[in-house]
Every structure is written in structure tokens, then in C-alpha cells.
Amino acid sequence: MEKIWLIIKREFFTRVRKKSFLITTLLVPLAFAAMIIVPILLATSSSENKRIAVVDKSSLFINKFPDSKGVYFKYLQNQNIDSLKQHYEEQGYAGVLYIPDIDINRPSGIEYYSSGQASVTLESGINKDINNIIEKKRMELQGIDQSKLDGIKSDVEAEFKNGKDEKKGSSWVAYGVGYASGFIIYIVLLLFGTSVMRGVMEEKVSRIAEVMISSVKPFQLMMGKIIGIAAVGLLQFFIWGILITVIYTIIPLFISPESMQAAAQGGAMPQGNHADAMEAFSKISEVMNSIHWSLLIPCFIFYFLGGYLFYSSLYAAVGSLANEDAADVQQLTLPITMPIIIGIIIMMKAVHDPTSPLAVWASIIPFTSPMVMMARLPYGVPGTVPYWQLGLSFVCLIGGFIGTTWAAGRIYRTGILMYGKKITLKEAVKWIAKKS
Amino acid sequence: MNLLEVKHLKKHYDTHKAVDDVSFDIQQGSIFGLLGPNGAGKTTLLRMITGIFYPDEGQILLNGKKFDPENDAQLIGYMPEERGLYKKMAVGEQTLYLARLKGLSKQEAMRKINYWFDKFEISSWWNKRIDELSKGMQQKVQFIATIMHDPKLLILDEPFSGLDPINSNLIKQEIFNLSQQGTTIIFSTHRMEQVEEICDHIMLMNKGLKILDGSVKQIKQDFKQGLFRIGLGVMPNPAQMATYHFNIVQTHDHAFTVKMNEDSNTNDILMHFIRQDIPVTYFEEILPSINDVFITQVQQTESSTANAPAQQLA
Numbered sequence: 001m002e003k004i005w006l007i008i009k010r011e012f013f014t015r016v017r018k019k020s021f022l023i024t025t026l027l028v029p030l031a032f033a034a035m036i037i038v039p040i041l042l043a044t045s046s047s048e049n050k051r052i053a054v055v056d057k058s059s060l061f062i063n064k065f066p067d068s069k070g071v072y073f074k075y076l077q078n079q080n081i082d083s084l085k086q087h088y089e090e091q092g093y094a095g096v097l098y099i100p101d102i103d104i105n106r107p108s109g110i111e112y113y114s115s116g117q118a119s120v121t122l123e124s125g126i127n128k129d130i131n132n133i134i135e136k137k138r139m140e141l142q143g144i145d146q147s148k149l150d151g152i153k154s155d156v157e158a159e160f161k162n163g164k165d166e167k168k169g170s171s172w173v174a175y176g177v178g179y180a181s182g183f184i185i186y187i188v189l190l191l192f193g194t195s196v197m198r199g200v201m202e203e204k205v206s207r208i209a210e211v212m213i214s215s216v217k218p219f220q221l222m223m224g225k226i227i228g229i230a231a232v233g234l235l236q237f238f239i240w241g242i243l244i245t246v247i248y249t250i251i252p253l254f255i256s257p258e259s260m261q262a263a264a265q266g267g268a269m270p271q272g273n274h275a276d277a278m279e280a281f282s283k284i285s286e287v288m289n290s291i292h293w294s295l296l297i298p299c300f301i302f303y304f305l306g307g308y309l310f311y312s313s314l315y316a317a318v319g320s321l322a323n324e325d326a327a328d329v330q331q332l333t334l335p336i337t338m339p340i341i342i343g344i345i346i347m348m349k350a351v352h353d354p355t356s357p358l359a360v361w362a363s364i365i366p367f368t369s370p371m372v373m374m375a376r377l378p379y380g381v382p383g384t385v386p387y388w389q390l391g392l393s394f395v396c397l398i399g400g401f402i403g404t405t406w407a408a409g410r411i412y413r414t415g416i417l418m419y420g421k422k423i424t425l426k427e428a429v430k431w432i433a434k435k436s
Numbered sequence: 437m438n439l440l441e442v443k444h445l446k447k448h449y450d451t452h453k454a455v456d457d458v459s460f461d462i463q464q465g466s467i468f469g470l471l472g473p474n475g476a477g478k479t480t481l482l483r484m485i486t487g488i489f490y491p492d493e494g495q496i497l498l499n500g501k502k503f504d505p506e507n508d509a510q511l512i513g514y515m516p517e518e519r520g521l522y523k524k525m526a527v528g529e530q531t532l533y534l535a536r537l538k539g540l541s542k543q544e545a546m547r548k549i550n551y552w553f554d555k556f557e558i559s560s561w562w563n564k565r566i567d568e569l570s571k572g573m574q575q576k577v578q579f580i581a582t583i584m585h586d587p588k589l590l591i592l593d594e595p596f597s598g599l600d601p602i603n604s605n606l607i608k609q610e611i612f613n614l615s616q617q618g619t620t621i622i623f624s625t626h627r628m629e630q631v632e633e634i635c636d637h638i639m640l641m642n643k644g645l646k647i648l649d650g651s652v653k654q655i656k657q658d659f660k661q662g663l664f665r666i667g668l669g670v671m672p673n674p675a676q677m678a679t680y681h682f683n684i685v686q687t688h689d690h691a692f693t694v695k696m697n698e699d700s701n702t703n704d705i706l707m708h709f710i711r712q713d714i715p716v717t718y719f720e721e722i723l724p725s726i727n728d729v730f731i732t733q734v735q736q737t738e739s740s741t742a743n744a745p746a747q748q749l750a
Contacts, residue, residue: 211520214516216509
């Protein structure tokens with residue numbers, strides 16, 4: 001036991017002391033902060049202005065396009081479209097919208113010219129505007145009053161409550177949290193699994209493995225590495241958690257009235273934007289509070305560790321089969337990477353429809369359960385995920401990682417000392433059954 | 437007293453017999469040479485003795501007790517042929533780690549490391565990373581890491597490969613020192629001149645089988661072919677050389693290599709020259725080198741198993 005502890009310590013400290021650890025640990029919360037701040041800034045500040053020239057032969061659209069989000073329409077009359085097409089850029093336009101003299105019942109031939117490909121937002125925006133204007137015109141022709149129509153339209157949202165305490169839930173929040181945690185687990189499995197594999201390969205290729213194995217059992221060496229890297233991951237999550245909480249509490253301070261005034265005096269941002277940002281932020285806080293964190297966080301840690309142990313031992317086994325030729329390893333990792341990728345694909349489905357049979361079974365089978373179950377859990381326990389499913393999923397994952405660790409240990413033990421020979425997966429699988 | 441007794445050890449890989457019914461004993465404090473061509477099964481044998489592999493059959497006794505890989509690991513120091521250290525780790529940290537894995541406490545390990553680092557004059561390398569060192573320097577670190585915990589049985593697989601003569605000598609001297617202090621050493625190699633210089637006993641393996649073992653002196657006696665070299669002040673004419681007692685194998689400058697007839701003795705040879713008044717300047721027996729024994733023995737087993745399909749150890 002003491003030896004495995006020494007191995008864990010070495011694996012942990014050699015990684016934590018690396019510069020790359022410090023960099024990723026600090027960068028991720030910054031990226032998270034940027035993810036919150038940048039959209040708010042984008043929403044509140046107007047970016048560059050685009051002017052679009054409109055040549056309207058039908059005169060149906062004059063002054064009808066709404067200017068929005070930095071897109072302004074300039075209506076040009078009596079302009080030759082062909083010469084405009086040549087010179088619109090010199091005149092300061094981003095593009096030219098050409099509307100021929102169209103029949104309102106059969107509109108066609110509307111064209112947009114620009115030097116580069118128009119963005120998706122611009123394209124869909126202009127199309128929507130054109131259709132709105134045409135619809136309005138047709139309604140006028142049919143004698144339908146716009147205000148009456150508005151009065152008929154309905155915009156009701158049912159309140160979706162769940163559980164006995166009728167907690168107010170939001171499927172969008174559950175979707176977001178489920179998607180994010182499923183995705184984080186996916187990244188963790190791939191990233192840390194590969195890290196374990198590379199560690200094992202390093203030991204094999206540098207031939208230290210044989211020296212080590214004359215002091216410790218192969219299984220101890222493998223588990224020491226796996227646990228050491230898991231500890232690195234947990235530390236990283238812990239630091240992220242703290243930093244994100246700090247950032248999360250600091251942002252409102254910056255948008256508080258006092259700092260707002262200070263900022264206004266400094267001339268950093270106009271006042272109205274702060275109010276918008278405040279509102280956006282308080283919305284985020286409100287939905288964050290609707291999630292059952294006290295269940296979700298322990299489950300996340302369980303599925304993180306369980307999934308990690310399940311896959312990392314397999315990655316260790318593959319690492320032990322490696323030779324100097326890195327291309328061989330690529331081939332060997334495929335059978336492990338495949339179920340993870342299948343898992344993330346099912347996760348993306350499950351997060352839309354968390355009670356479908358595919359989602360249910362994939363959240364129980366240990367190959368995919370860490371990702372898929374994390375996508376389902378935010379929808380509620382026991383509402384969406386009954387206790388028996390959660391329990392069965394736990395048991396299967398624990399059984400699963402005991403199984404994979406055992407099998408991987410047997411492959412590892414033989415593979416780590418096998419030099420110079422290309423080992424196929426078939427051979428490796430045979431080693432599982434072989435007596436020691 | 438025998439430190440190590442190996443009895444009928446067998447290890448098979450699939451259909452291939454890597455070690456096939458090998459038995460031998462090693463006396464405490466002796467230097468035991470394990471010889472054999474590539475693929476003879478040396479590494480597999482050593483891995484079983486170090487507890488890395490479990491034998492399929494047979495027994496290993498260490499200090500008279502059944503070898504227990506788990507607890508006897510600290511009694512053994514093993515330097516594999518394929519050297520290995522963590523390339524990105526600092527020299528000091530690495531040796532400390534390896535010593536701790538052998539069960540030394542931190543203080544004890546530090547004391548040993550300081551002692552050996554001083555002795556090998558490498559204390560200034562403490563913070564250097566392994567991949568900053570030359571191959572020979574790495575080898576020194578590896579050697580220290582192997583002997584730090586004062587193993588009773590030291591197993592060295594090709595310990596001199598890649599070393600310059602100076603460092604080679606340093607390590608050779610250390611091997612002798614350790615042997616005098618009672619450490620038993622198994623020394624695996626195919627460099628024969630080193631075997632004759634260093635080993636008391638040898639065992640020759642080929643194709644998983646033990647071909648012969650014994651003391652170096654005894655083996656040389658067993659395989660001698662009655663060859664002598666005689667130095668002469670004046671070279672005789674061919675007529676003077678006709679005799680029943682020996683045949684000339686090779687003629688040198690003022691000397692002959694002769695093969696003595698089985699019924700004759702050395703005095704018969706000397707008398708032959710003395711009687712004819714040819715001055716003898718020197719006379720010596722030519723014993724086979726271990727290299728010669730090795731080559732003839734390996735060739736013999738090769739030809740005797742030539743009909744069996746040749747198999748190479750992976």
C-alpha cells in the first residue's frame with residue numbers, strides 16, 4: 001500500500017508542477033468568464049455598422065426595412081443597378097439588395113450582391129424582413145387589419161412544474177446543465193484517458209517499466225498512475241469551482257450601481273447597457289438556482305470518477321501495447337474511443353428526450369452511462385430518472401470499472417514488458433484469460 | 437551456503453519454450469555469469485528470479501526459503517538490459533523515488549544517495565533532468581539506483597554496454613567491492629572477455645536449455661585440448677620435428693603451437709627439444725577461452741537441434 005501511495009504522489013506532483021497544468025487551470029475559468037461577459041457586451045454594445053443599398057423597382061419596400069443590430073438600409077432611387085453593382089463598395093455600402101418590379105402575389109427575382117459571402121444572420125434577417133413586408137402588404141390588399149390580427153395572436157407559456165413540491169422547472173436550464181455536464185465528462189474521459197495512456201507509453205518506451213516492476217506489482221504501477229492522474233483532475237475541478245464561484249460573485253459587483261456610476265464617470269460604457277447587463281445576469285442567476293445542485297454535484301463527481309476509472313484502465317492497457325511507432329497506438333485506441341464518441345452522440349439525443357428507451361438504457365450501460373446519465377439527471381430525480389435507474393446505473397458502472405480494471409491489469413502486466421513486437425488487439429484479449 | 441537455488445524452472449510462451457527445465461545454485465558472495473546467445477532465455481530466466489514473471493513450473497529458493505516476489509523485492513537489485521529512467525525527472529528525485537519503492541525510509545534513502553553520489557562524483561547532477569545526461573552518465577545513475585538498497589542479490593544484465601573504459605572500470609571495481617562485502621551477483625552478458633575477468637562461476641544457456649555450468653577454472657580444464665605453445669631460441673629444421681608426442685598446429689616466429697598426443701605428457705615435449713639441443717625460451721599450456729567454449733558449445737546444440745524449427749524469443 002505504501003508503494004502505491006509513492007506512485008500516486010509521483011504521478012500527481014510531476015503533473016501539477018508542470019507549467020501546462022497552471023496554464024489550463026487558469027485559462028478555463030477565464031474562458032468561462034469570457035463566455036458570460038462577451039455575449040453581454042455584444043448584446044449591449046453596437047458593433048460596426050453595415051450599410052446596405054436598396055434598389056427597389058417595385059416601390060413596395062421603400063423605408064420598410066427595419067434598421068437593426070448595426071445593419072442600416074439606404075434606399076436609392078433611379079440608380080442603374082449594373083453600375084451600382086460595380087461601385088457600391090466605393091460608395092461605402094456593404095452590399096446591394098435589388099428588388100425588381102415584382103408581382104405581390106408571385107414575388108421573384110429579388111437579389112443581394114456583396115463581395116464576400118453574406119453571413120447567415122444577415123441572409124436570414126433580410127429574408128425575414130422581405131417576407132414580413134410582403135405579408136403585411138398582402139394583408140392590406142385582403143383588407144385584414146393589422147391591429148385586429150395582433151389582438152387574435154396568442155403568446156401564453158404554461159408553467160412546467162415538477163416533483164411533489166411543485167418546484168418550478170425550466171427544461172431549457174435542465175437542457176443546458178445536462179448538455180454541459182455530459183460534455184465535460186466526455187472531455188474528461190478523452191483527455192485524462194489519453195493522459196494515462198501516454199504515461200504508460202512513456203514508461204514502456206523509456207524502459208523504466210521493467211525497473212519499476214522489479215520493485216512493485218504491475219497492477220500497483222497501473223493503479224498508482226490512474227489514481228494520481230484522477231487526483232490531478234479533481235484538484236483542477238476544485239480550483240475551477242473556486243475560481244468560477246469567485247468570478248460569478250465578482251461580476252455583479254462590477255455591474256452594481258456604484259461601480260456603474262464610477263464606470264460612467266470614467267466614460268467606459270453608457271448607462272443603459274449596464275441595466276441590460278444586470279437584467280441578463282440576474283436571469284442567469286435565477287435559472288442557476290432552479291437546479292438541484294446538491295444531487296447533481298455528487299452525481300457528477302461519481303460519474304466523473306466512475307467513467308474515468310472505467311476508461312482510463314482500458315487506455316492504460318492500450319498504452320502498454322504500444323511500441324515506438326505511434327501510428328500503431330492510434331489504431332489500438334479506436335475501440336476505446338468509439339464507445340465514448342457513441343456516448344456523446346447518444347447524450348446529445350438524450351438531452352432532448354431524456355425518457356426515450358435509448359437514453360434510459362444508454363444511461364445504465366457503463367460504456368455510455370457517465371455521459372448520458374449526466375444529461376438526464378438535471379431533468380429531475382425521481383421525476384425523469386427513477387431511483388431504480390439511477391441505482392442500477394451506479395451498480396453497473398462500479399461493476400464495470402472493476403471489470404475493466406481487472407482485464408486491463410492483465411493485459412498491462414504482459415504488454416508493458418513486451419518489446420519490439422507489434423501486438424494485435426486479438427493477442428492482447430487472449431492475455432486476459434491466460435493464467436499468470 | 438547457497439543464496440539462490442533454482443530447481444527445474446520452466447517458462448513457456450505459447451508453444452515456444454523460453455526456459456526449459458533449468459536448475460542451478462549460486463553461492464553467496466560469488467559472481468555468477470549467465471551466458472548465452474540472443475534469445476537463449478537469459479532475460480526470461482532473470483525476470484523469473486526477480487519476480488517479474490511467474491515460472492510455469494519449478495522452484496526458486498532465496499536464502500533457503502521459497503522466493504516471495506512481493507516481500508523479497510528489496511533483497512534484489514535488478515538492472516535490466518533495456519535501461520530505463522524517467523526522462524523528464526531530475527536525477528536526485530528519481531533515485532530517491534526508486535529507493536523509496538524498494539522500501540527505504542526517506543532519511544535512509546537520502547543517506548545512501550548522498551554516499552553513492554559522492555563516491556561516483558555526481559552530486560552536482562542532483563537537479564539535472566535525465567534527458568540532459570549522456571548515455572554513460574545515465575548508466576551511472578541507473579547503477580546507483582540498482583544498488584542503493586544494499587541488495588543481497590544483484591542482477592546485472594549487460595552492465596557495461598555503452599560505457600567508456602573509465603566508467604566501465606569504475607563499475608567493475610564496484611562489482612568486486614560489493615562481491616567482497618558478501619553481495620551475490622548474477623551477471624548476464626555475451627561479452628566473454630568480461631566473463632573471464634569477473635566471474636567465478638558461469639552457466640551457459642541456449643534455446644532455453646542449460647548447456648553447462650561450473651567454475652570458470654573447471655570449465656577451462658574440462659574443455660582444454662592439449663594445446664601448448666613452446667618458444668624456441670633457434671627454429672629447428674623439419675627433420676628435427678618428427679615425433680610421436682605431438683603435432684604442430686601452428687608455426688609462429690620462434691615458436692610453435694603444438695597439440696600433445698593423449699598418451700604423452702608435457703615433459704615428453706620438452707625432452708624432445710632439449711635432446712636436440714634446441715634452446716626452449718618458454719613453454720605454456722593454451723587453455724580454451726570461454727569464448728571458444730561458448731562458440732563450440734552453442735554450435736553443437738545448434739546442429740543437434742537443427743531439425744527442430746528454429747524459434748526466436750520475442
